[in-house]
Amino acid sequence: MKRLIICEKNIAARRIAYILSNGKAKQGRIYGIPYYYFDDTIIVGLKGHIKKLDFPKEYAKWSQIEPKKLIDVEPVKKIGEWRIANAIRKLASQAKSVIIATDYDREGELIGVEIMDLLPKNIEVKRARFSAITPGEIKKAFEQLEEVDFNLAKSAEARQYIDLIWGASLTRFISLASEQLGKDFLSVGRVQSPTLALIVEREKEIQDFVPKPFWKIKLRIEKNGIEFEAEYPEVIWDEEKAKEIYEKVRRAKEGIVTHYECKLKQDVPPPPFDTTTFLKEASHLRISAPQAMKVAEELYMNGLISYPRTDNTVYPPLPFKNILQKLAKVYPKEVREVLSMMRSKPVAGKKFSKDHPPIHPVDAAKLDGIHAKIYDLIARRFMATLSKNDVLEVKKAKINVEGIEFVADGLIIKEKNWRKVYPTKIKEKVLPDLKKGEKVKIIGARKIKDKTKPPKRYTQGSLIVEMEKLGLGTKATRHEIIGKLYERNYIKGRSITPTPAAFAVVDALKEGAEIITKPDMTAHLEQEMDKIAEGKKSFEEVVEESKEILRKAFELLEKKEDEIGEAIKEAVEKQNYFGKCNKCGGDLILIKSGKGKRFIGCSNFPKCSNSYPLPQKGSVYFEGEYCSKCGAPMITVIYKGKKWKKCADTNCGKN
DNA sequence: GCAAGGTC
Numbered sequence: 001m002k003r004l005i006i007c008e009k010n011i012a013a014r015r016i017a018y019i020l021s022n023g024k025a026k027q028g029r030i031y032g033i034p035y036y037y038f039d040d041t042i043i044v045g046l047k048g049h050i051k052k053l054d055f056p057k058e059y060a061k062w063s064q065i066e067p068k069k070l071i072d073v074e075p076v077k078k079i080g081e082w083r084i085a086n087a088i089r090k091l092a093s094q095a096k097s098v099i100i101a102t103d104y105d106r107e108g109e110l111i112g113v114e115i116m117d118l119l120p121k122n123i124e125v126k127r128a129r130f131s132a133i134t135p136g137e138i139k140k141a142f143e144q145l146e147e148v149d150f151n152l153a154k155s156a157e158a159r160q161y162i163d164l165i166w167g168a169s170l171t172r173f174i175s176l177a178s179e180q181l182g183k184d185f186l187s188v189g190r191v192q193s194p195t196l197a198l199i200v201e202r203e204k205e206i207q208d209f210v211p212k213p214f215w216k217i218k219l220r221i222e223k224n225g226i227e228f229e230a231e232y233p234e235v236i237w238d239e240e241k242a243k244e245i246y247e248k249v250r251r252a253k254e255g256i257v258t259h260y261e262c263k264l265k266q267d268v269p270p271p272p273f274d275t276t277t278f279l280k281e282a283s284h285l286r287i288s289a290p291q292a293m294k295v296a297e298e299l300y301m302n303g304l305i306s307y308p309r310t311d312n313t314v315y316p317p318l319p320f321k322n323i324l325q326k327l328a329k330v331y332p333k334e335v336r337e338v339l340s341m342m343r344s345k346p347v348a349g350k351k352f353s354k355d356h357p358p359i360h361p362v363d364a365a366k367l368d369g370i371h372a373k374i375y376d377l378i379a380r381r382f383m384a385t386l387s388k389n390d391v392l393e394v395k396k397a398k399i400n401v402e403g404i405e406f407v408a409d410g411l412i413i414k415e416k417n418w419r420k421v422y423p424t425k426i427k428e429k430v431l432p433d434l435k436k437g438e439k440v441k442i443i444g445a446r447k448i449k450d451k452t453k454p455p456k457r458y459t460q461g462s463l464i465v466e467m468e469k470l471g472l473g474t475k476a477t478r479h480e481i482i483g484k485l486y487e488r489n490y491i492k493g494r495s496i497t498p499t500p501a502a503f504a505v506v507d508a509l510k511e512g513a514e515i516i517t518k519p520d521m522t523a524h525l526e527q528e529m530d531k532i533a534e535g536k537k538s539f540e541e542v543v544e545e546s547k548e549i550l551r552k553a554f555e556l557l558e559k560k561e562d563e564i565g566e567a568i569k570e571a572v573e574k575q576n577y578f579g580k581c582n583k584c585g586g587d588l589i590l591i592k593s594g595k596g597k598r599f600i601g602c603s604n605f606p607k608c609s610n611s612y613p614l615p616q617k618g619s620v621y622f623e624g625e626y627c628s629k630c631g632a633p634m635i636t637v638i639y640k641g642k643k644w645k646k647c648a649d650t651n652c653g654k655n
Numbered sequence: 656g657c658a659a660g661g662t663c
Contacts, residue, residue, distance in 0.1 A: 009662060048661030055657090062656070070657090081662095107661055160660075167658030175657080182656070189658045301663070309662090477659060484658095 002040035004095035008102040013045030019138045033087040050081040051114045067172040068554040097124040104129045110156035131354035154539040155532035162546045178568035191473045197517040200506045209454035215242035220443040226432040230408035246447040259398035260434040267390040269418035271313045271349025272358030275475040283461025289479035295374040309476045310356035313349025330364040334421045341388040384422035391415035395431040457495040470519040500571035508564040512557035578622040579633035584608040612648035
């Protein structure tokens with residue numbers, strides 16, 4: 001055997017083998033790792049990074065090491081994927097040359113470089129760079145092999161170092177200062193902390209929000225037996241003005257149409273799914289981002305959908321009709337519809353990258369439960385992107401009533417095309433055909449008082465969209481970051497609400513290490529990585545500069561350590577407080593058993609053994625209320641988007 | 656037990 005090609009993942013290895021061998025590559029396995037071979041070529045896929053970065057194990061005990069000491073400890077790289085490492089060693093020992101064919105990006109370059117010390121000395125190593133796994137791109141890349149770009153790999157390595165050093169030292173500092181150790185530790189990181197800060201800031205806006213009253217005047221109007229509504233065109237902030245307008249029109253019997261237009265509007269189907277929009281839509285279906293991603297990965301592994309981690313919203317040339325034929329097994333009716341109304345070119349989104357195609361089905365199968373839901377979403381979205389525009393009829397009218405102009409609008413779906421296969425929420429509103437100058441009958445008038453509403457809390461979907469906008473995380477990590485914030489008890493609920501600990505930790509970091517609470521740290525790191533890649537700055541310089549900033553942050557943090565620790569402790573206590581004990585007057589607090597089960601116990605234990613069970617799933621709160629029947633605290637439970645209150649005492653008849 | 660980034 002002569003050449004060994006190493007890809008970032010198995011699927012890429014399989015596809016590249018197929019392309020380079022014109023379909024005749026065969027599959028083998030070594031140490032359980034699949035590889036592909038033909039003629040003089042072997043192709044194997046990694047599983048992303050095979051090495052992991054961590055501090056040497058003598059620094060593993062949090063309580064024995066001052067967190068800031070970690071800044072000056074050299075992290076070590078260890079192999080994390082032994083089976084793959086051994087497979088590479090074995091396969092390379094038979095090869096004369098190696099071609100690194102990992103993804104064409106920073107992390108891909110580093111993933112490739114990580115295997116280089118497993119190769120025999122002096123073996124020739126080349127790099128194939130392609131931005132799409134298509135026959136054209138792949139063949140070109142393998143004809144024009146390049147050199148490995150060590151600067152590019154180093155730039156990714158700088159990110160690894162900086163993330164580990166900042167993350168680990170600050171995580172330990174905050175956790176130790178607040179004595180939140182073991183499973184209750186409080187984490188800090190370049191991506192998670194700015195994300196948490198967004199959530200906390202939003203919550204503060206909500207808390208500080210002062211609603212402002214305003215008034216609307218609405219008229220009920222009739223024409224040719226069709227009733228509709230017209231509204232005073234502006235929001236009225238002044239009650240006197242609202243009264244004045246209302247008084248003028250309340251007894252009006254007719255109005256005159258001063259303007260009328262009716263237009264047909266083409267309504268283009270939504271663009272193909274990239275990871276972000278996919279997760280956003282899943283969030284609308286009340287499926288969490290981590291769960292949607294997990295299911296998508298399973299569907300992908302079972303050959304039902306394309307690679308789920310992509311930033312691309314523009315299809316490459318795909319066998320669309322072929323895919324539709326496969327979908328017909330599960331969606332016979334919908335596929336017939338789509339075939340009868342196919343657009344000449346599928347819809348294209350604004351984001352275009354060549355890494356992977358947008359998420360689309362590649363085969364069909366009857367599925368159950370959440371897999372069916374996610375698959376259905378992806379399959380229907382795909383079909384919609386191939387379907388003709390819907391046609392909307394949009395109407396607008398202005399109606400003069402007692403010298404005051406009111407507006408009315410209408411919207412109906414005139415021609416339903418893509419919505420037949422991908423139903424979306426759209427509110428239809430009937431407005432009869434009108435003519436300029438004609439009279440309409442006023443049935444009634446209403447003065448409606450309303451008030452401005454606070455900003456909405458993030459959902460997982462809207463948060464992922466915001467993270468992407470701010471450059472926080474990647475398509476492959478954003479959902480995991482959000483999952484982490486839940487796991488660390490920083491956030492709760494479907495409409496994301498920060499816990500007291502989140503407020504306290506963000507405040508503490510803002511005082512001592514503000515940069516890690518802002519997206520700017522990522523933006524700056526990106527620039528520094530580019531400098532390393534371009535050879536304008538060294539890895540050492542960038543890492544050292546970053547460490548210097550972190551050292552300064554620690555000077556501040558250590559000065560305020562007690563204060564910070566107290567504030568967080570207090571917040572955590574508040575979070576775990578479940579009211580006064582109705583047996584002894586002590587505090588009822590949330591306690592975790594050795595097995596990790598939670599329950600409410602009395603702080604005077606063992607003197608007082610009062611305790612109540614808690615549901616193990618969902619969020620539980622105490623909102624200051626006690627049961628009117630037995631005096632035990634009332635517990636608010638939030639689970640699967642529902643919220644209810646119950647008496648902590650399960651034997652109390654009140655439940 | 657810490658991060659974020661790949662991937663399963």
